[in-house]
Amino acid sequence: MSLFADAFAWLFDAANWAGPNGIPIRTLEHLLYTLVTLVAAGVVGVTLGLYIGHTGKLRGAAVIVTGSLRALPTLGLLFLFALWLGIGLTPVIIVLAILAVPPLLAGTYSGIEAIERSTVDAARAMGMTEWQILAKVEIPLAMPLIVSGLRSAALQVIATATIAAYLPLGGLGRFVFDNLSLRRWDAVIGGAIVVTVLALIVDGLFALLERSVVSRGVRAARSRDGSAAQPARKSVAADAA
Amino acid sequence: MGTARRMAGLGIALTAALALSACGSADTISGSGDESEGGSSTIKVGSAGFAESEIIAEIYAQALEAQGVTVERTMQIGQRDVYISALEDGSIDLIPDYSGNLLQYYDDGADATSSEDVYDALTEAVPDGFEVLDQAEAEDKDSYNVTKEFSEEHGVTSLADLADVDEKLVVGGNPELKERPYGPTGLTDVYGVPADNIGFTPINDSGGPLTVEALANGDVNVADLFTTSPAIAENGFVTLDDPENLILPQNVVPLISSDAATDDVIETLNAVSAELTTEELIDMNARNQGEEKASPATIAKDWLSGTGLV
Known part of the structure; x- marks a missing residue:
């Protein structure tokens, strides 16, 4: 237990909150790596996901590829890319993006697939172009699942961005890796606690966002008829049985 | 009915697992028994x-x-x-x-x-x-290494020569090296290398391929590698002498x-x-x-x- 007491003492020591190796700067670096990764992974994952969800093509391939991407060992990949591209930020962003693409991709195409076909058919019957269907019907309705994919991607990236400290970069991993061999457990555990808290806060924020992006139409329908969801759930249960 | 069968299967699996672990511990016990008998x-x-x-x-x-x-x-x-x-x-x-x-x-x-x-x-x-x-x-100890070109350009073959290098020194090594007595502070205290002329680049692979690559491509100009690393000879690196025994044997x-x-x-x-x-x-x-x-x-x-x- 005294290990944790030491870790909290480390956390509340003002000296650890100042300067370029202080907790605030390292946290900002950590968030910056996460943000850059999510943007890069978002461009790839969401775009592909929209294509797959809208057209229904490549779905089998996407399932296989994202499944195998998840199985790749991140640290091994980091070494591989760092040997190839040098010890900068690029290899870190690439390996983190490889972690983040699968949940984003899966969230996006399953979000679109979950839309009732009759809704999409109705939009088409009204004379909407394919782009309009995507932008005005499919994306708004899929938004909660897309954000949910983003949420799980963000959680994984924040937890894993510590590996940036394997290379001469910053982020909260510095506290962990710099002090591990020196057996300064207070800083190792303290750094790990900051990563955990950061992950929980960001996850909470995404949870709120997830709730707020439910399409207005869907929300109106739900509040008009509270029982609307019930039959749907029943039919799912019946399918499973 | 399906549940009952599943329970039975689970029971068999558990029994097997217990039996196996029992064998394991029996072996361990007899193993240590042999030893205590002496000889x-x-x-x-x-x-x-x-x-x-x-x-x-x-x-x-x-x-x-x-x-x-x-x-x-x-x-x-x-x-x-x-x-x-x-x-x-x-x-x-x-x-x-x-x-x-x-x-x-x-x-x-x-x-x-x-x-x-x-x-x-x-x-x-x-x-x-x-x-x-x-x-x-x-x-097999830590050693400071430079490239052959760096060694020739600055006339450096020993840690004692580093004090006269006019280029900024960037040492690459595992993160904890920064805090070790034989790290950059040791270079200053023992060999008189000005502290503001030494930078430190943490690379967390214990003198492995990333550190070797960083020295070879110039990301760092001094690298901490283990003396038994084959990479030193393969890359023609020069291991700097340590006349003052900064690094422990x-x-x-x-x-x-x-x-x-x-x-x-x-x-x-x-x-x-x-x-x-x-x-x-x-x-x-x-x-x-x-x-x-x-x-x-x-x-x-x-x-x-x-x-x-x-």
Whole structure:
């Protein structure tokens, strides 16, 4: 237990909150790596996901590829890319993006697939172009699942961005890796606690966002008829049985 | 009905698992029983969590086996904290270690610097119930390396020459090097390199391929590599001399629990240490890490037959 007491003492020591190796700067670096990764992974994952969800093509391939991407060992990949591209930020962003693409991709195409076909058919019957269907019907309705994919991607990236400290970069991993061999457990555990808290806060924020992006139409329908969801759930249960 | 069948299956699986684990513990108990009867010759050999340690441990193991000793292997245990506690609780009896680091582990105030003094201090520092046998000439320690071009351009062959280099020095090494007494602060204190002329780039692969690549492509101009790393010769790096013994000697030395150290065992391991040199360690590491990817067991076997010990 005294290990944790030491870790909290480390956390509340003002000296650890100042300067370029202080907790605030390292946290900002950590968030910056996460943000850059999510943007890069978002461009790839969401775009592909929209294509797959809208057209229904490549779905089998996407399932296989994202499944195998998840199985790749991140640290091994980091070494591989760092040997190839040098010890900068690029290899870190690439390996983190490889972690983040699968949940984003899966969230996006399953979000679109979950839309009732009759809704999409109705939009088409009204004379909407394919782009309009995507932008005005499919994306708004899929938004909660897309954000949910983003949420799980963000959680994984924040937890894993510590590996940036394997290379001469910053982020909260510095506290962990710099002090591990020196057996300064207070800083190792303290750094790990900051990563955990950061992950929980960001996850909470995404949870709120997830709730707020439910399409207005869907929300109106739900509040008009509270029982609307019930039959749907029943039919799912019946399918499973 | 399906549930009942599933429960039955689970029951069978559980019973099997229990039976298996019972066998396991029975073995362990009879194993330790043999030992306490005395005179039995089973030695549990362990190694630290990196290839070189496993190669040396394999050499110990096979040399002992050739003397009729039964050996149990527990390789790649991890870092010193972990394998020393394994030694203390009797999970292993013998492990190769390095004199300077082991001395600092047992006595962090030790001030010995020469190889002999470190070894003498180590024999004193090892706690009761354990001992170190003869140390080998073979040594694997941290060393500062520069590229051949850098060495020629600035006339640098020794750490003492670094103080006169007009270019900013960027040292690459594991993150903890920054805090070690032989790190950048040691270069300043012992060799007079101005502190504001030394930068530090942490690369967390213990002098592995990333550190080597960083030195080769100029991301850093001084790199901390282990003296037994084959990469030094492969890349034509120049290892800087250390006339003031800034870096502690790290001779390979067997650490053994006294109960296991019978005369035969001591004789066998001392004969191994008498033969083992740094160059041979480099060669053996190269076989393990290079194209060949030879296993520690194969490398150990070849070395032992090459020296005529087995």
